[in-house]
Amino acid sequence: KEEISKGTISNEEFPKVNVHLIPADLIRLKEIQKKENILGVIKFSDLNEHEDLKILGEDLPTMNIKMKPFMENAFYEIWTSDQPINYGNNEILKFACDGYHHFLTVNIKEQNRDLREIGRLAYDSIFEILKRNNYSNISRVWNHIPNINEFSDAKERYTKFCHGRAESFEVNGNIYPAATGIGCRGDSLCIYMLSTVQNIQKYIENPNQTPAYKYPPKYGIKSPSFARATYTNYNSLISRLYISGTASILGSDTVHVGNVGKQCETTLENIRVLISSSNLSNYGIKENFTLDNIDCIKVYIKNNEDFEVIKDICSNAFSKNRSIAYLKADVCRNDLLVEIEGIVQ
């Protein structure tokens, strides 16, 4: 377990990480494990039994995110690699690396501790491992926060998490990757992320949205530490764009409070603008993406009664060939009814 593969690059080899979002009923993880090198498996369900994940063994980074899918029992997000993989872990995290990519899961039970402290602790441990393993260029992070909109000490819990996370980023380079910060059920802070050995990412902002790290203090003492997207450039042929959790925010304000249809449309428009050639060209990226190109889509829905409206809009907006998971979750601002993310690959 101590023997992890230090990040190295040789040009002959072709680095490739694959990600699939699949309804759990459609596949057997054991079959995939026979054929592919698995970096990690994230399950999205509100089930209590996870024998399916245990079958993969102790070493593999796996995690159930307690979140109910609207249409399925559970989803798997499966990360695989063309390269052989080494695994490692400590008390709170597990990681897998293939010489190019580093996949990491963190699960911390709150146990009455302050969320600011847990957020800082989580990210301090993450950065320590990333630096030690030499995979410190973060592509994408997902943060799942129980009771995200509840208040404690007169502060919304999401802002406490942001505070602790920001404190850790401050001492670890202040570089913000694409991220999701979303509610979940259960009593553990669950984080997973992908990073790379080489610095092949560009962090992308949206001209119609204030960069989150510049949000005014009314949204929290410390701003959220994330970019709107990460562009990962492998070579002239292969790139990937990770789109952060995106919501109905223009500038730094929530728009269309109480109108779920308009929030959903605004969210999609935010994504269109973000991934368009006119935005990407500001970063020297000569690509043009549309909603049709997005895969591994997650649509987080706050209220059950909004599902049909959101599903109608999203199933028309995205390509029928791509995978979409509709998941029930609270969004980081109480007035946000929907949040959408995805991956262009």
Ligand code: 3EB
């Ligand atoms: C927003 O724009 C929506 O805290 O990591 C989206 C993506 C959101 C990531 C995070 C929060 C985060 O502020 C919320």
